[in-house]
Structure formats: structure tokens, C-alpha cells
Amino acid sequence: MALVEAAADLMLEGGFEAVRHRAVAQRAGLPLASTTYYFESLDDLIARAVELSGSREMDAMRARIDEITQADRDAAAVVELIIELLVGPIEGAAREHLIARYECFIASARHPQLQEVQRRLRIQFDDALGEVLRRSGRQVRQEGLRRLICVVDGAVVGALSESDPDPEQLAREMLSEVIDVAAPPLPQEEPEP
Incomplete structure (x- = not known):
């Protein structure tokens, strides 16, 4: 829906403060009343925007994980993969996106509507990281x-x-x-004599 996409984009650009009924409607090219017609509250719209933003991030992460081949990797290579996926390059708009992600984490402590969204996203992030570690031996x-x-x-x-x-x-x-303690390499099988 255009309103959720507009809210997600505004949130990534300027944080929660940027997500206001008027700004969302204007960005979506819809009447102001549409934001209150389709959503119970601004918090409801923000929760949907957080979910959309998280889904976009997970889609990009999964696409990158699909490119990772199964191989034993040393600690430095595994660290680089994790940093690439969880942090990414921090330049320009990417820095704002990263800040918005962490703002969502903190906001979920005060906004019950965000808690469930963040819990579901966290499970997906855990699963994605688990897959990276599996593919890395x-x-x-x-x-x-x-x-x-x-x-x-x-x-x-x-x-x-x-x-x-x-x-x-x-x-x-x-x-x-901490990589070798938290996710040690799998034991190597000894070749048969």
C-alpha cells in the first residue's frame, strides 16, 4: 500500500519524527484523510512501516546469503560476512537507514505495537545469521x-x-x-588412513 511505503521511506530518511499524517499522505500522493481512514492511529501506521522496512532489509539479506557458497571460512572472513549483512556499508543514506533500524529497536520498548513486529524481525535475523554460520562451517x-x-x-x-x-x-x-567462542568452527573430519 502506498501509505505504508511512504511512511517507511520517511522513517528511513528522518526517523519517527518524519512520519506524520500530512507528510505520509503528501509522499503517497493521497488525501490527508486516507491516513486516518486506513489506520487506527499513527502508531499503527508506523508499525506497518517498520514491518515493511524490515521485510525489505530481510529480502536484501536473503538475496546476499543465497550468493554465499558452502565453505569453511576463517574467523576474519566470517566476521566480514556478518558485518556486511548486519551493518553494511555506512555511507550516505545507508547510515540513515542503520540509524532508523536502531531507533525502531529502542522505540519498541515503549510502543507495544512495535514489540511484536521487532520480535518477528529478530527471529528472521537470527535465522539468516544462522544460515551464514552454517554455510561458513x-x-x-x-x-x-x-x-x-x-x-x-x-x-x-x-x-x-x-x-x-x-x-x-x-x-x-x-x-x-568473540566469533570463535560464540560460533566455533565445526570440527574437521580426520581423513581415513
Whole structure:
């Protein structure tokens, strides 16, 4: 729906503050009344926008994962894959998209409508990361997945809040320290004599 797409685009460009009835209707090219006709509240529209934004992100992530071949990878290569998927290059609009993602995480603590959306998206992110680890010859354990994601999330939020120009590098450094503990390589089979 055009209203949800408009709200998602506005949210990525300017955060939650940018998602207002008038701005959404104008971006969608629809009458102002359409935002209140189709949605119970602005929070309802925002929740749908968050879901659409997350689905777009997951589609892009899955497309990239489909390109990853099955191979044993060293820690540095696995870290690069994870950073690429969870953080991505942080230039221009991509930085704003990353900030919007983390704003959604924080907002879900105060907005019950976002909690369920974020929970579903988090499950999808966990599954995607698990697939990356499997294709990389790594052990996949739920607590390891959560640890890896929390390390990346913490590093990125910390860097963004300090106006660090390279949150990607901080996440890479932190992740490098825990990758072999959280997702150790699968044991190599010994060749038969």
C-alpha cells in the first residue's frame, strides 16, 4: 500500500519524527484523510512501516546469503560476512537507514505495537545469521547467535551515539574477539588412513 511505503521511506530518511499524517499522505500522493481512514492511529501506521522496512532489509539479506557458497571460512572472513549483512556499508543514506533500524529497536520498548513486529524481525535475523554460520562451517547455537548480534548491535549503537565515523570498524573489532567462542568452527573430519 502506498501509505505504508511512504511512511517507511520517511522513517528511513528522518526517523519517527518524519512520519506524520500530512507528510505520509503528501509522499503517497493521497488525501490527508486516507491516513486516518486506513489506520487506527499513527502508531499503527508506523508499525506497518517498520514491518515493511524490515521485510525489505530481510529480502536484501536473503538475496546476499543465497550468493554465499558452502565453505569453511576463517574467523576474519566470517566476521566480514556478518558485518556486511548486519551493518553494511555506512555511507550516505545507508547510515540513515542503520540509524532508523536502531531507533525502531529502542522505540519498541515503549510502543507495544512495535514489540511484536521487532520480535518477528529478530527471529528472521537470527535465522539468516544462522544460515551464514552454517554455510561458513561454523557451529550454530541460539545463545551464540544472540551473543554475536548483541556484540554488533552494541558496537554500532555505541559508535553512532558517539558520532564515530566508522561504526562498521568498531563492530568488526568487537566481533573478531568473540566469533570463535560464540560460533566455533565445526570440527574437521580426520581423513581415513
